[in-house]
Amino acid sequence: MDTALTRLVGVRHPIVQTGMGWVAGPRLVSATANAGALGILASATMTLDQLRDAVREVGSRTDAPFGVNLRADAGDAGDRVRIIIDEGVRVASFALAPSRRLIAELKxxxxxxxxxxxxxxxxxxxAAWGADAVIVQGGEGGGHTGEVATTVLLPQVVDAVGIPVVAAGGFHDGRGLVAALAFGAAGVAMGTRFLLTSDSTVPDAVKARYLAATVRDVTVTTAVDGLPHRMLRTDFVNSLEKSGGTRALAHAVRRAAGLRKTSGLSWRAMIRDGLAMKHGRNLSWSQVLLAANTPMLLRSAMVDGRTDLGVMSAGQVAGVLDDLPSCAELVDRVMAEAAATLKCLELLRAAR
Structure with a gap:
């Protein structure tokens, strides 16, 4: 399928696997790339050396284009951009709007x-600063999310910018891809759907929790870091929502110490990143610390399998997924479903 996205990044199919922290590592990204879609490596939870090694590992597993996702507000964002450039990465994806300077350097x-x-x-x-395309996520998407549904937000953005728009939030099959194209998008981005593949390194027991979830089990909470965060509702999430200020602060300090040990970040760097999230928001100091070390809450579940001590970001589509295909099987299936859907629409048009 030829779209503005496939032409821009050089992939065969207009599908993007999003850069999920602790999930979108070299194995998942290379499997996605080899399936003909655009895999995005998550770098926010990596040191600079780990990022360089991960990029090289993906390059050793595939000749297809792939990308790296960055936190635009990270203190070392410039260093990460230079790694992307030095290693010849095709695409730079940002979780927050990058500065005009970073965009210019990359371009x-x-x-x-x-x-x-x-x-x-x-x-x-x-778009005004020179971005080549944009991924727009509606409220159905997992992780930090907004309140506007994809079906409302997507056409607004398509009408507002003159660059390719990739739709995210609520997509998992070929019907969704065709719907996004009908809205004017150049493709779709999927996170939870790629998390729930056999190529994902998420522990099997955690995947089983996702597959067992219903739509009602996917919730939005501000208890983790003060920002709306879509995830699976668990006893741990309930406990965070019920925690008092002192308990929440103690929990935040303990988690921050774990992040510092794992990532090599200094306390100053973690507080700086937390304050970047606090900017313009009414967050308590415990929420600032939690904002800085939310990656450790994700790691507990996504890497260590401790759903009792961590959080599981999830799009609403988690409630309708019931299998674990490989990335190749998933992409092939989505494209086959899209072709069948387009054929049905063509038959409807021809029958008039």
Whole structure:
């Protein structure tokens, strides 16, 4: 299927696997790339050396294009951009709007810049700064998310910018891909659907929790870091929501110490990153610490399998997924479903 996205990044299919922390590692990204879609490596939970090694590992597993996702507000974002450029990565994806300077540096080096946004005004801003495309996530998406549904947000953004728009939030099959194309998107981005594949390194017991979830088991809470975060509802999430200020602060400090040990970040760097999330928001100091070490809460579940001590980001589609295909099987299935859906629509048109 030929779209503005496939032409821009050089993939066969207009499907993007999003950069999920602790999930989108070299194995998942290379499997996605080899399936003909765009795999995005999550770098926010990696040190600089780990990022370089991960990029090289993906390159050793596939000749297809892939991308790296960055936190635009990270203190070392410039260093990570230089790694992307030095290692010849095709696409740079951003969880927050990157600065005009970072966009220019990447574009000057021939890297395709695709920020992720959750509002029309943010899409307009990065488009004006030179972004090549934008991923727009509606409220159905997992992780930090907004309140506007994809079906409302997507056409707004398509109408507002003159660059390719990739739709995220609520997509998992070929019917969704065709619907996104009908709205004017150039493709779809999926996170939870790729998390629930056999190529994902998420522990089997955690995958089973996702597969057992219903739509009602996927919730949005601000208890983790003060920001709306879509995840599976668990006893641990309930306990966070019921925690008092002192207990929440103690929990935040303990988790922050774990992040510091794992990532090599200094306390100053973690507080700085937490304050970046606090900017413009009414967060308590415990929430600032939690914002800085939310990655450790995700690691507990996504890597260690401790769903009793961690959180599981999830799009609403978790409630309708019931299998674990390989990335190749998933992409082939989505494209076959899309072709069948388009054929049905063509038959409807011809019958008039």
């Amino acid at each position: 000057d080096a021939g890297v395709v810049v695709i920020p992720s946004v959750g509002a029309r005004r943010h899409a307009e801003k990065v």
